[in-house]
Amino acid sequence: MKYKLFGTHTGLPASELVLGAASLGGRRGYGAVAEDIPKILSAYADACGNFIDVADQYQLGEAEEIVGKFIGQQRGNFIICTKYTRSSEVKPAPANSGNHRKAMRQAVEASLKRLKTDYIDIYMPHYDDGLTPLDEIARGLEDLVKTGKVLYIGLANFPAWKATAIASTIPLAALQIEYNLAQRTADRELISMAKHFGLGTMFYSPLAGGLLTGKYRKGSSGRLTNASPQGYQEDATTKAIIDQLEEIAIEVEATPGQVALAWTLTKDAFPIIGARTLDHIKDSLKALDIHLTTDQITRLDNISAVKMGYPHDLLKTVQTRY
Template sequence: MKYKLFGKNTGLFASEIILGASMFGARKGYGASPEDAGKILAAYADAGGNFIDTADTYQLGESEELVGGFIEHQRSNFIISTKYTRSSKARPAISNSGNHRKAMRQGVEASLKRLKTDYIDIYMPHFDDGVTPFDEIIRGLEDLVSAGKILYTGLANFPSWKTAAIASQVHLAAIQLEYNLLQRTADRELMPMAAQFGLGTMMYSPLAGGLLTGKYRKGETGRMNLNQASDYHENETTTKIIDQLFIIAKELHVEPGQVALAWGLSKDGFPIVGARTIDHINAGLQAASIQLSPDHIIQLDQLSAVTLGYPHDLLATVQN
């Protein structure tokens, strides 16, 4: 496992692949058993991984509990990122969810207990609730840092303009966003903004719900089969991308999903590899050793590129 500095606002070295724990547990009806989650965590740690991402809502708190049980006697060896906003309840009371200080305080205290620790390395709202003022989020996170309950602050699934407004007022360390070959709209604003503010960028869904592995073409099952609301599906554009992954994978004697993850590793961020089985994490870890050629990256970049839109398209014409 390789390590690199997490953004420009910390001196923290993190493993280049983050282990995503959203599938640890099965309280929501689908996920890894406690035994399998333990095996995944052990395989990741044995490979040198030190960065685990979870959230209070993942498997209604069971994900944090399983991570907490694993790190309990080796806490200092791991960077733990978790999130609040949705809470661990299936149907939380209206006063117990959102980004306000009450939800933040309740969320961090409950996460600390489940994680069996007295501090969280990176803590962040799970998404912009559209209601809580910037200042309330800023003051709440700063208070948690001052109290020693969290070390670094971050934001997940926030618009770039709100992130920039908050980053200009608080020592923000991280953002978490969706980024893969089928979802690159973050290139318009979020990725450049993160670079400008020196934020460590945590990129979830690097395999687009498994679509980039090609497994659904083989009739295999996964989250997409069970989640009818998934935004990922094959169409004219995505088919060309997946076809190219198969071509490169055959050339390199690896799997298409590993090529997709290797592409993500070539970007300025940390892919979050979610795993439900030991095979999932082993395949993800092996991707770290794949060396894509510059031509491979260019081919995939061009096939997956998104239009940047206004004002970027206009500026490209007047700045050249």
């Protein structure tokens, strides 16, 4: 696995694939079985992965506990990104959830405990709660850096205009967004904003929850049939994308899922892979060996492109290019 600097404002060498820990644990009733968990983490670390994404909410705190136990004595070798907003409880009290300072402080202390560490590498709200003033979030995160409990700060699931407002007042380092061949609406604002501020950009759900592996059209079951039936589905658009993935998979002698991951690796970002089984992680790591040609990347870019809309469409017609 190669390392890349995390954004243009850090000297942090991060592995090009991040391991997502949302499926590590069973408290949510759907996740990896206990005996597979250390094997999934070891397979990733053995491939030289050094970057793990977790959140207090994942498996109601269990995922952080698992990651904390795994990194143990090697804590200094791993970059840990964790998030707050929802807390680790099923129904958190209002004073213990959201993005306000009180929730932030309680969450960071609880995460440090579960992760068995005295600092978090990258910390971010999990989503915009729609209530907390942006300045309160920015100053709260900045204070966590001053105390040394957090090294870098970021945002997940924020509208671009709010992220811009925060990035204009404090040194923001990271942005976490949903981005894959079936979900590219971040092309409209968020990706350009991240580039403008030199943010380390983390793409979550690179396989669209498993849809892009093509397994559902073969009748397999998985998260999209068992745990999140409201999630990604095959429709006219995603059908064309999966058809293209299957075609390219034959050309490069890989699986459609590996091609989908290899495509995200061609973007200036850090895809977060989600694995529920040891086979998943082994399969996903093979994406690192795939070399997509310019033609193959263009075919995938074109089939998955989203309509940019206003003002982008207008600007294309009126801006002069030299």
